Amino acid sequence: MNPTDPSITWLEEKPLGLAERLYLPLFLQGLTTTARHLVSPKVTVSFPEQRPTVGNPLIYRGVHRLNRDAEGRVKCVACFLCATACPAHCIDIVATESPWPDREKYPEAFQIDELRCIFCGMCEEACPVDAIELTSLLDLTGKSREEMIFDKEKLLSVYDMTKDAEPMKSAALGGTL
Amino acid sequence: MASVIVDGREIEIGGHERLNCIEAARRAGQEIPHYCWHPGLSVVASCRMCLIETGQRDPATGKVTMVPKLVPGCQTPVKDGTVIVTESEKVRESRARVEEALLIDHPIDCPICDKAGECLLQDYHFEHGQAERRADLHPFTSRKRDVGPTVTLFVDRCIMCTRCVRFTREVSGTGELMVTSRGAKEEIDVFPGFPLDNKLAGNVVDLCPVGALGDKDFLYQQRVWFLKREANVCSGCAAGCSIFTEHNQDTVYRLKPRENPDVNRWWMCDDGRYGWHHLHDAARILAAGRRGAGTAACAGAFAAVEWADVVASLRADLERSGRLAVAVSPMLTVEDAWLLCSVARSIDERAFLALGHVPAAGDDESFPGGFTIRAEKCPNRNGVEEVLAAFGSGGRGWDDLLAHVAAGHADAAWVTAGYPRPWIDEPTAATFSGLSCLVVQDLFDSPLTALATWRLPAAGFAERAGTWVNVAHHAQSFRQAIRPPAGVWPEGRLYWNMLGRRGLYDPATVRQEMAAASAPFAALADDPPATGVDLRVRQLA
Incomplete structure (x- = not known):
């Protein structure tokens, strides 16, 4: 772009006034903010001894879980929609014919690479049967990359672990049961 | 010539053509949705999805008279002056009602249905259906x-x-x-x-x-x-x-x-x-290998050889051996075969070139609909025969090669195979046992690879690019669909490099050279269409 272009309006910086040139008023202003935070209630916690409180578990995006239906079977129907929606390509499903008469297929294997996952929640949103959900578990650690690839059993165990504290979201959000 | 008016646009169709409204509209770039009609099957007009408005233009006055009812486009032939309306309010309403009727008890299990994504019911519902469901059924x-x-x-x-x-x-x-x-x-x-x-x-x-x-x-x-x-x-x-x-x-x-x-x-x-x-298949040959010790067959196990070294040492081995016999497999593309024959002739000017084993099973099987499954279980016998003829070795088959080797006229043999099923028995393979160098290029181990000095992997059909000439001399060129497994070079790539040619193996370049050098392949000169060309047409002309 040409600086002499008539469509450009050039603005001049305002000259500093006396208060700005003295520096002290602005210094005091900043110091007041610091002082206010010294006396205001603390929002940080000393993790991990203390757990932070999660605002609304319904919209929090932590570790995944695979929900179980009323009979304790995995709810997932292996439709691959989460894998399709996943922008990080971290979901890997192997589908097979289901052993139950009321269900056509189910996941023989279901893996999520938690290291690859960007916790965007698209899988949860894409799922037509509300089988995959993001819990409010926020501290996800492991000793190896392999350990961080969660398989079906591990994802189901996350459900077993969290189901009492966090019931399935579908009821509260008007999804399938 | 006859003219048909599709949505106000006039198109010309051949006078002898017998088209229905769907085909005529397609010529005009208008797709009429349909389920039951298929060009390869009889017409039943039962799905009612292709209902459209038609009429007839009076040739004398130019006045158009419309048929009051909707008619099925699949069952209505067009003639000179036929008027087709595919996008009127009446037609759209009819399509929405048909979609609704079809979906009343159609299970909404698209997420677990394997057809989802290529389903006409889905596509037409988005295009022509209505957003809400009036029936209180949710199968x-x-x-x-x-x-x-x-x-x-x-x-x-x-x-x-x-x-x-x-x-x-x-x-x-x-x-x-x-x-x-x-x-x-x-x-x-x-x-x-x-x-x-x-x-x-x-x-x-x-x-x-x-x-x-x-x-x-x-x-x-x-x-x-x-x-x-x-x-x-x-x-x-x-x-x-x-x-x-x-x-x-x-x-x-x-x-x-x-x-x-x-x-x-x-x-x-x-x-x-x-x-x-x-x-x-996990049993595929996945690396080039040469027998470890000595040149005698059967001695030692295969030691993996880098492809760059294969190019040089394979040529040296064959040149040292002397008289060469080559079996050109009918699984190879004509480009591969052409390059293989060129390589063989550059190693030994008088190399014996012959068609490889042609697998066959049973008889040709024909079906009433005009479809025939051929007994000959290889895609390119005609193509390879034409290549061999261009190299002055026309008419030589696998049996001629076996006789040639059995008679002791060859010191080295290069057998290309690439057959998906077992193809050679031990007595036949034993013909090659006395050679100083035997090169076998195949998908799987066979009695022949047990005797081989060099064992080279072959590419599968989807891993190749090139041209095959079918039983009716119809040549179809195609590209590679998937990459071969790691460690496998498609045959053409090896031959290309053995000829010392620069750059990447390009079947299209080879095709151009063949078309220029050999009359039977002249039809391949212009980029052939996806449906292929008949090689004999150009020869007759």
């Missing part, structure tokens, strides 16, 4: 019925277009499928004890516009939107059917027929359809 599951060894029927997903029933009656001629009951209780079924078990059975899955018929080989394996497709040619038999190889991440998931009026029309056989599993 979710479909009954499943085993109708044959390769096909599963999801009974409730069916929209009763009867394409599959007509296919088994008209094309395969076996008539296993039928419609039972009437009205809302209509269902597709087979007669007890007579399953859908013919060699064209897989086509009913392609014909099914919805997810009612599922291919057991593909069921639940992959969602269709993950698949990429490449136009290929089937290598199962000499018919050379046009196919799509559908793959994802270098794994083939299924083969589908590709419409080609000159070869296979819309169909392919089950032998070809399921004939890709050998590509992913």
